[in-house]
Amino acid sequence: STEKTPAADPQPSLLCGPLQLSDSGETWSEVWAVIPTSDPQVLHLQGGSQDGRLPRTIPLPGCKLSVPDPEERLDSGHVWKLQWAKQSWYLSAPSAELQQRWLETLNTAARGDTAQDSPGTLQPQVPMGTAAP
DSSP states (O other): OOOOOGGGOOSOEEEEEEEEEESSSSSOEEEEEEEESSSTTEEEEESOOSSSOOOSEEEOTTOEEEOOOGGGOOSSSEEEEEEETTEEEEEEESSHHHHHHHHHHHHHHHHTOOOTTOGGGGSOOOOTTOSOO
């Protein structure tokens, strides 16, 4: 079999992993999402769509990110909305921690200020001089 599995993708990435994707917030499909290090201003989505309309690549500069109102009562747990031009998608991470990592990384890419030369920028940094002796 020559079929490539998304998890075996050797391409270095800022962030990658399984997410749930929905156009409407009602029907969800699992996708493999990747923000590649080589082009940190796009979100690649692979797999999971039966309708064939799944976007494969979403340009991130100019995207709007938002967390839906609780009144929207979406089926999935840790959801955010990604809007680009006249299109919008709901994405859901398996945990609040992963949702936060995706939101931070996507926000940075949407602003267009990806720091490729400092890969640790997404981790909270301990200020100098506060480490225990």
